[in-house]
Amino acid sequence: MVFCVAGLATGRRDTALAAVTIQLEPVVTAGLDRPLYVTHAHDGSNRLFIVEQPGRIKVLQPGATSAATFLDITSLVLSGGERGLLGLAFHPQFPTNGRFFVDYTRRPDGATVVAEYGVSSSDPNVADPRETVLLTIPQPFENHNGGMIAFGPDGFLYIGMGDGGSANDPGNRAQNIDELLGKILRIDVDRPESSSKRYSSPPDNPFSGSIPGRDEIFALGLRNPWRFSFDRSTGQIYAGDVGQNAIEEIDIIARGGNYGWRVFEGSRCTNQGPAPCNPGSFISPLFEYPHTAGRCSVIGGYVYRGSKSTLPAGSYVFGDYCSGEIFLLDRGVQSVLLATSLAITSFGEDEAGEIYVAALGGSVWRIVNPNSPSAASLYYPRLVSTGGSGGALDDSEHTGIAIVNLDTSETTLRATAFDRTGAVISGSGIRNPAVMSLRAGQQLPIMDSEIFGVGLSAAKPVGWVLVESTLSKITGLFLMFNASLSVMDGADVSSNTLTSFLLPDVEDTGFTQIHVANPNGDPAEITFELVGSDGSTRAGPQLRTANTNGCVVALVSDLFPGANPRASDYVKATANRPVVPFEYMGKTGQYARGLNGQDAAAGASTLYAPQYAVGGNLIRTSLSVVNLDDAPGTVTFELVGDDGRNIGNVRQLSLAGKGKLHITDPKFFLDPGGSLIDGYVRITSSGPRLAGSVAFGDPGESTFSAALPLVSTLLNDLVYSQFASDDTYFTGLAILNPGETPVRATLELKDRTGAPIASKVENLAARQRKSQLLTEYFPAIAGEKRTGGYFTVSADGGIASFAAFGTRTLSVLCAIPPQRRP
Template sequence: FALGLRNPFRFSFDRSTGELYTGDVGQNAREEIDIITLGGNYGWRVFEGTRCTDLGPESCATLAAIPPIAEYGREGGRCSVTGGYVYRGTRSTLPSGAYIFGDFCSGEIFMFHNGVQTVLADTELSISSFGEDESGEIYVVNLRGTISRIAGSIPGQVSQAHFSAPQRGLDSLPAARVGLPFAAGYSWLLGETGKSLPHSLALLSSEQNGVLIAESAIPASQPVRAGRIPALVDESAVTGIALTNPNTSDITVAFYFTDSAGSDSELRRITIPARRHMAAFFDEEPFLGSESLGGTFTFMSSEPVSALALSGTINRRSEFIFTALPIASLTSLTSEITTIPHWEQGGERRTEFVLVNPSDQAVSGELQLSTTEGLQWDVLPYSIPAKSSRRLSTPIVEPAPRSGSARIVPAEGPSPTAFALLQTLAEEGPVTQAAIAAIMPGTASLGFGDAAAAIETHVAVANTSSSPATVTVELTGPGANEDARTGTIQLPPFGQSALTLSQIQGVGPLTVPFQRAVRVSSSTPIAVTFLRHRQNQRGETLITELTPMDESSAVPAAQLYYPHLALGDGFEMEFLFVNSQPKGTQTGRIFFFGEEGGQLPVTLQQRNETGVCREQRRSRWSSPIRVCS
């Protein structure tokens, strides 16, 4: 006999060893796989998997229960384990000795091999059973009336992963879809019970014809009820949005466009089913704004929705260059001065300033540009109709490149949500663009420091006060190649600096590859951002803003979302986690979902030390017509 099983579903013997396996259906939290032994106690109802239930009759500390060999939680639509078979087939389509099992609700087929549990396939099946033929090949039974043979595996595929960021340190997870087709979707971050999540960004990169052509950072964020973004559609540029419904019921999203004069289009609505994802540009279904758009796009959701705005340009190489955009809040309005920490003008660099009016009234004020020395370089007045936007730029009158910071100073109405669109130009048009957001000044920020053969991190910091500032830059948390280092930057009143980590006295030089958390602080208010410079195979430099976390305004969250994932066909992502806590490790899990809400298998890779991938792939954000024109 054996005891302590709750609801075993599908026993099977390993035809090689004679061991008896079973899947045991949990009550409401864990599903488990057990190897049954004579007289064994498997813990129910004191344990559900390895989880202590506190239901008694014995305490978890004293019960000598046999733990499961594998288990999983009920996140992401999982509900009931279906036990399978140990593979001993003659075709070698699966690793010998791997135990294959599934989940009835999610349709996932799992493989447990050498102590590691992975997702073998993410299907639409209602998995009611498994079978084994004479040669040891394994079949999966669908309750809806089909039987399919499992023909092989793709190594390394997972639909969830664990991350752990040590105190004032970071963790990273590079992800791709090796051997699998392109897939879009979203991701859910879940912290340990009762604990907050670390600050997190996802780097989305795209290759075309074997060349890295674009990279942008997507922030992990909490769902919102409404937002507003600039809307631009013309012959070479386009804006779009990704929306994910994290709720367990359908939501309705209402939206409208506002032109540059402040006139609104008709209000339209779309329905996003529970746990589903959608992404489209504004000249595509379901938006179909116009072949030529300016102004803004506003959305309002019946329940909180996770949102990402994306802007892209197609250059003369037919390459789609994209960047994520900030989304203006319609409720958290302020009349405070905000600062864009970095802009560049001249040479191969161009900066355009985009201002979005988050209010229902006209706003006006000035965009004040300062140089690195703190001298005023230009003043651009703005006047924006209600709910609309403006794009401002300064003429290039000097041959020498200029750089510095910009302040948005409101005169009437709240401050616009603003960003600098920084582009690098070549004969073929733009080769990179990055949106650098306007932020409120603070005194301490924590971000991602990165260096490799093709990667450098620049720390852009602006002094927002009329007094000189001493800025401290610290490498924090554990690191494999560097000891803790501290450097300083001296800034004049309203001055600005954008140095690589190696150029900061007391921090550099660095040994590459290098990846550490970096803390930037001052006793006076400063505006900080990090700019990642990554060189592609053509020797062109791609720039990505890595927005740091302002330690004074960080809001603890137990769960966050990445509104958009794009993996395969040239797209890869790297998920970055930085812990701002002075003590303790921040841990959690990241779950990957497809557009339809099912688990999305991905490949977690080793980090590429050069920062450049070499597979030939194509872009999926641009429409096929535009890419091939």
């Protein structure tokens, strides 16, 4: 990809560096009051949190253009000028403990307050207004309040403090180690010193303990470090320190470092003292620029570590409040990325490492690169390819993927296969990465060896696949199968990542294998626990590390040795980086089923199992329902027929906090006798959030099995990226309208090129389900040999759905959730 030249160089340009083009994509342009900061909660929700100067924090849901109030402390905040609600930081374990921290100037005296809050126990999008004050720092003047707070990779909270204000630091506070002003502070919020002092200072702080100086100080000699950030990859701290009248500077902050203010302003001697201007006594800036061309106030930014190649990896983005310019510092060379008319107050990151801009006038923007080589990514969390051992049981394994380009023009796909260590898989007969083109509307069904070469199976890789697209509207799924096709199942794929998740299904008569892919630019630490039906931890926690672009692959029995995992157990996990979890279960050579990990921060009080069938000596069904909350509750189960009427008994069961219900009894709702009974299940709780899965297979647990996540969110625009219909294979589709009003659903069947094959409208009454083979929806394709293509479902109301692929002899069966249309 060739980058176009954009912007003007403001310093020496190295001709070896390609210039970068960026644009600002609007995220929120109305309804905000003086936004000063934007960040995320690293909880897998992909929400953005926007800090407003008067004292509010807004939460923005993925894809939304207006934000709702998360926390309002305007009654506590003294706002105006450089005062206000200035900083926000979410605890590294926020997905499990709900803790977050703010920095504000208080009424009426303008002192800096660092305080702790928590998320509401009933609504993850609302904060509990109860406050715990950790630190109060008097401010002698109205300006230079600092305000940035952030957790470092060491788990400690870092706090940026200005020098107290006025001009030229009249109290020489930045150089005074007995003052907290003009410093970067570092405190431990998890180990309070006492009931009255709700934090402690790490023992390796430079002035800790008996060493003269304040325990909290991490670095000193700063004028007003308004914004600083941590490089996700290296952990280095980059700070933008606002200058006096001449110089703006970017510093790399080190423990115990003295950055020279007020002796130096950047590299310029101020002649203010108190020390002589000896450069060797202080740490010089990484970069500085003068007050020319309307520039006057640096806004510190971020080292780019995103996955969309918006900017060069490892480059640093920052800006100037007065000029509205956005700068790039790449390998020591500064350039102007974009000149804007915005009063830039801050930069921010989302969970994926993409960078945002906040502007005082009331807007938030995302930095995008129209020439970026990757506009979207799909994560295929499991790649196994081997010819097997050649024994009686076919233990070979292969992976097939399907991708659909729903955009209006051709996209270029780049597929990269990584092994467990994060290395790009290589070897004789392997081409990796692989580049492919996909025309508008086209579908690509392809096997692993067709993508990466015939040498792949010989290498016997265990890893995962990243597919990057130059266009954003792509979707896909993957299938896992053996050579004899006696084993098959699959799952949908997306760009979603999680930091807190559960794997609800455990196979107690075969194996359960966990795969967790790490698509980040730095290692991810994942902590696993095996949880029993009563919500207690049966084994763990076990910590595993996934290297950069690596993955954790482990059998549950190996991860928790001696625990004897049971079907009534589940696995829960947290990660310090967004990851892609998946579980693969079964019996070697007999059956397998797969499930994507489920978001432990999500869930719902009403779930749907879109398929439930028992009886007739053909099929069995089991349900796994997990309580995501600490509080116990009651769960109600209703089996509903395709006509919307209840079948059998309505059942109620108690569910412990964090516990699991595992239902396998074929007579749970009624005794089916020799008849086949099928429908869907409505699952409601008395309050706790639920998640889980449904699995179905042959009664003897020896031939076929498939699994689906329980549905918590109804959709109205779905894609199924593959279908097959011929003498050997069938594809079935279930569409469920669980609401109380009718729904009109349009089905469109397309071939591999995107050309229409057939379409029809299905009208679903309230609570009704339609479950048929594609040849029943579209009789015209009966007798045709269709081994590729895709179909879409669009509805005027929320629906649940799934597709089933299998052989007509039911030697294999797989179930695939719908893919959300991007």
